[in-house]
Amino acid sequence: MRNDYLSDLLARVRKPGRYLGTEVNSVHKSLEDIKVHLAFAFPDLYEVGMSHLGLKILYALANRLPGVYAERFFTPAADMEEILREENILLFSLESRTPMKNFDMVGFTIQYELSFSTVLNMLDLGGIPLLSEDRNGSDPLIMGGGPGVFNPEPLAPFFDFFVIGDGEEILEAIIRVYEQWKEDGREERRTFLKEISRLPGIYVPSFYEPEYSKGKFTGMKLLEKGIPEVIEKRTVYDLENSFYPDCFLVPFVEVVHDRAALELFRGCSKGCRFCQAGILYRPVRERSVGRLKELAKSIMARTGFEEISLSSLSSSDYSQIENLIDELKNEFDKKDVTFSLPSLRADAFALKQADKLQRKKSGGVTFAPEAGSERLRNVINKKVTEEDILEAANQALHSGRNHIKLYFMIGLPTETEDDLWAIVDLVKKISTIRQPGGRRKPFRITVSASTFVPKPHTPFQWEPQLSMPEIRSHQDLLRKHLRKLRGVEFSWHDPEMSYMEGVFSRGDRRLASVLKRAFLEGSRLDAWNDSFNFPLWEKVFQDEGVDPTYYTRYNPGPEDPLPWDHISTGVSKEFLISEWRKALKAEVTEDCREKGCVGCGLADCSIQAGEVKCTTTF
Amino acid sequence: MYHYLLSFSKEGDIKFISHLDLMRTFIRALRRAEMPVAYSQGFSPQPRLTFAAPLAVGLEARNEYLDLYMTEAWQNERILQALNGQFPLGLKVKAVHEVELEKSPLSSLINAALYIAILTPDPGDFSEALQNILRAEIIMKVRWDKKGEKTLDIRPFIYHLKIGDSEEGTGKLLMLLATGNKGGARPEEILELLPLPGIKARVYREALFFPDKGRLLTPEGISSEEYMER
Numbered sequence: 001m002r003n004d005y006l007s008d009l010l011a012r013v014r015k016p017g018r019y020l021g022t023e024v025n026s027v028h029k030s031l032e033d034i035k036v037h038l039a040f041a042f043p044d045l046y047e048v049g050m051s052h053l054g055l056k057i058l059y060a061l062a063n064r065l066p067g068v069y070a071e072r073f074f075t076p077a078a079d080m081e082e083i084l085r086e087e088n089i090l091l092f093s094l095e096s097r098t099p100m101k102n103f104d105m106v107g108f109t110i111q112y113e114l115s116f117s118t119v120l121n122m123l124d125l126g127g128i129p130l131l132s133e134d135r136n137g138s139d140p141l142i143m144g145g146g147p148g149v150f151n152p153e154p155l156a157p158f159f160d161f162f163v164i165g166d167g168e169e170i171l172e173a174i175i176r177v178y179e180q181w182k183e184d185g186r187e188e189r190r191t192f193l194k195e196i197s198r199l200p201g202i203y204v205p206s207f208y209e210p211e212y213s214k215g216k217f218t219g220m221k222l223l224e225k226g227i228p229e230v231i232e233k234r235t236v237y238d239l240e241n242s243f244y245p246d247c248f249l250v251p252f253v254e255v256v257h258d259r260a261a262l263e264l265f266r267g268c269s270k271g272c273r274f275c276q277a278g279i280l281y282r283p284v285r286e287r288s289v290g291r292l293k294e295l296a297k298s299i300m301a302r303t304g305f306e307e308i309s310l311s312s313l314s315s316s317d318y319s320q321i322e323n324l325i326d327e328l329k330n331e332f333d334k335k336d337v338t339f340s341l342p343s344l345r346a347d348a349f350a351l352k353q354a355d356k357l358q359r360k361k362s363g364g365v366t367f368a369p370e371a372g373s374e375r376l377r378n379v380i381n382k383k384v385t386e387e388d389i390l391e392a393a394n395q396a397l398h399s400g401r402n403h404i405k406l407y408f409m410i411g412l413p414t415e416t417e418d419d420l421w422a423i424v425d426l427v428k429k430i431s432t433i434r435q436p437g438g439r440r441k442p443f444r445i446t447v448s449a450s451t452f453v454p455k456p457h458t459p460f461q462w463e464p465q466l467s468m469p470e471i472r473s474h475q476d477l478l479r480k481h482l483r484k485l486r487g488v489e490f491s492w493h494d495p496e497m498s499y500m501e502g503v504f505s506r507g508d509r510r511l512a513s514v515l516k517r518a519f520l521e522g523s524r525l526d527a528w529n530d531s532f533n534f535p536l537w538e539k540v541f542q543d544e545g546v547d548p549t550y551y552t553r554y555n556p557g558p559e560d561p562l563p564w565d566h567i568s569t570g571v572s573k574e575f576l577i578s579e580w581r582k583a584l585k586a587e588v589t590e591d592c593r594e595k596g597c598v599g600c601g602l603a604d605c606s607i608q609a610g611e612v613k614c615t616t617t618f
Numbered sequence: 619m620y621h622y623l624l625s626f627s628k629e630g631d632i633k634f635i636s637h638l639d640l641m642r643t644f645i646r647a648l649r650r651a652e653m654p655v656a657y658s659q660g661f662s663p664q665p666r667l668t669f670a671a672p673l674a675v676g677l678e679a680r681n682e683y684l685d686l687y688m689t690e691a692w693q694n695e696r697i698l699q700a701l702n703g704q705f706p707l708g709l710k711v712k713a714v715h716e717v718e719l720e721k722s723p724l725s726s727l728i729n730a731a732l733y734i735a736i737l738t739p740d741p742g743d744f745s746e747a748l749q750n751i752l753r754a755e756i757i758m759k760v761r762w763d764k765k766g767e768k769t770l771d772i773r774p775f776i777y778h779l780k781i782g783d784s785e786e787g788t789g790k791l792l793m794l795l796a797t798g799n800k801g802g803a804r805p806e807e808i809l810e811l812l813p814l815p816g817i818k819a820r821v822y823r824e825a826l827f828f829p830d831k832g833r834l835l836t837p838e839g840i841s842s843e844e845y846m847e848r
């Protein structure tokens with residue numbers, strides 16, 4: 001059980017409050033009565049991991065199952081890691097302080113490429129052999145899930161299996177298979193893997209072998225009989241009646257999103273062509289206003305949070321948004337709860353909804369036009385006009401806001417210098433918005449430019465990424481000209497990080513050796529500026545004889561097999577190809593919720609069947 | 619509006635949360651308990667509760683205080699039950715007293731604290747070293763803050779030091795020190811002054827005092843002398 005010795009450790013680290021494990025709504029069970037001991041591991045610091053909704057859903061869901069105990073792991077900060085390594089203490093769970101290696105199963109949530117090396121670090125700190133093939137009888141089974149495993153190949157040798165799609169759909173089934181195997185004496189790991197590979201949505205990477213010819217990926221060889229050629233993602237179709245927690249963990253220390261999240265719907269039908277989430281989470285599935293209101297009430301009662309964020313990929317596109325906001329306002333008017341609408345469409349309607357939610361309309365508002373020119377916005381299928389953006393900005397300033405944040409992307413397919421100038425022009429127009437009467441009220445504009453990273457399963461999966469010198473010169477142009485504008489600040493993403501993201505985003509299994517070596521040489525927490533070490537990565541690529549630029553510049557043809565083709569989002573390749581072709585001609589594709597099915601290929605879609613209606617939003 | 623004084627303890631691992639975290643934890647517990655907390659006026663209203671003398675990260679405490687203002691009168695026992703039903707492990711309301719509304723919050727009055735260090739293994743008699751500290755006229759200490767390094771005399775902040783009766787195999791040191799916004803000494807600064815090589819100290823804050831007619835009293839009316847004799 002909990003042990004004093006580990007408490008003493010906490011006196012020696014910064015921010016010990018994140019390692020306590022006794023937060024309100026944390027689950028503590030007696031280990032004697034547990035049949036399946038499950039670890040949920042998030043390969044980032046506590047403050048980031050605790051802001052992640054998926055982890056909280058699975059944590060609460062698993063702990064409701066009899067005989068099951070799920071605990072949390074986050075990666076330790078550098079000072080804690082140093083102590084753990086020096087004193088040979090295994091990475092322990094937050095709740096019962098059990099070493100990771102003593103768990104039955106460890107599930108990692110994979111959100112982004114730059115957390116890959118941290119996964120390896122956590123396995124190592126937890127006393128678990130890195131490679132699946134080196135693990136034996138007593139080691140836990142390592143599973144991976146989350147959006148990051150839709151191209152699991154760079155991580156393949158480190159995992160026993162991957163869960164593709166909505167985890168709450170399949171968690172219990174996995175636990176049951178495990179229970180049976182444990183009852184049968186927990187002998188051959190292979191027996192378990194064979195059994196689990198029968199579950200739809202499960203990918204056992206050791207049963208598949210990628211083949212290459214002349215350095216190019218040519219296809220997957222199936223090494224076992226009876227395993228699926230293509231793994232279809234799992235989908236919670238009935239979101240309304242699916243499990244959703246009200247007992248959100250209430251952290252002691254301030255985390256990135258220090259609030260409860262109310263998931264209005266899953267999926268997005270806007271069809272932005274760079275966006276991976278838009279494909280992975282299809283189709284759109286909504287919760288009803290009634291259910292959301294009930295959830296909000298019980299969440300408040302169980303957590304005491306001051307804020308609930310209405311979270312979804314594009315929250316203002318919830319079909320009942322006006323109705324929901326009115327209901328929530330009525331219900332919580334006297335209770336001093338703030339609601340926030342984090343993902344805003346750049347238009348006046350969305351802003352109006354956000355304004356209705358907020359008592360004070362000061363502070364900032366964020367819009368993401370993504371591209372500066374109308375043409376490039378058509379390429380990426382971001383159906384927002386310059387008029388929309390200017391009107392929204394105008395309204396934001398007039399309703400009392402003093403800060404506008406704008407998100408753009410550089411390096412999108414077909415981008416030319418003109419498109420960069422269009423960003424400058426658009427920002428210039430916003431920066432000269434006047435109050436009625438011509439006065440210029442002081443306000444700030446923050447422009448942030450990320451670098452386009454082609455993602456698997458999107459229409460842009462065949463497109464190369466900008467080279468590093470190109471990224472730099474694009475950023476230089478924007479920096480130079482945006483800085484001249486009054487009240488405008490410019491921020492950009494580290495080109496080296498974007499490059500690494502690009503390498504692993506469309507990576508194949510050959511990158512696993514690079515990953516392992518980079519970890520062994522000290523790479524971890526690569527998404528953090530103070531720990532990201534690019535020269536180390538460069539050296540490792542060289543030592544391993546792998547050319548990273550092959551992956552960022554990768555531009556296969558539509559007929560070429562792709563390393564992630566065996567993982568299916570349900571969206572057809574034909575649709576992606578047609579979207580890609582339309583993109584190159586700057587043709588838009590309508591939102592299927594507004595204008596009807598556009599034939600993305602999903603086999604089971606309630607929008608197509610006309611069940612999810614969309615109220616007109618303008 | 620109604621004014622209550624709550625005493626509470628913070629023991630075990632929860633000692634590792636900061637004062638700011640503690641405030642958030644309290645506010646969220648009050649909200650879960652649906653207590654009618656009063657709010658401050660102004661542009662961004664805040665729940666009206668004030669803590670006496672913030673506790674450093676890593677210190678346990680037996681008797682801490684806060685002033686709480688509510689818009690409805692609740693019985694003391696009800697407040698105690700409601701909060702204790704919502705607290706995480708290690709936090710506990712020990713007593714609730716109703717206070718006249720006009721009385722200023724206690725947090726503004728607290729100016730001394732009694733810290734107790736349990737020393738293992740038993741260091742034996744080190745009263746000579748304590749006497750040296752108490753006899754000294756100035757004791758300079760280096761502290762770091764955001765602006766950098768500064769040196770100050772902590773002697774005026776040391777009110778009394780004493781070896782207490784301890785359990786077999788351990789030693790006990792009582793430290794009555796100034797605290798609050800007029801300056802104070804920290805228990806670890808005293809421990810550093812003592813010859814205690816290889817001795818582990820577990821420190822907690824036992825009581826808080828405010829000045830009353832030349833004496834130091836706890837809000838319950840127990841004097842510092844009484845505490846030091848216990």
Ligand code: SF4
Binds near residue numbers: 284592599605607608
């Ligand atoms: S099947 Fe049709 S309606 Fe459903 S998500 Fe795809 S395009 Fe939209």
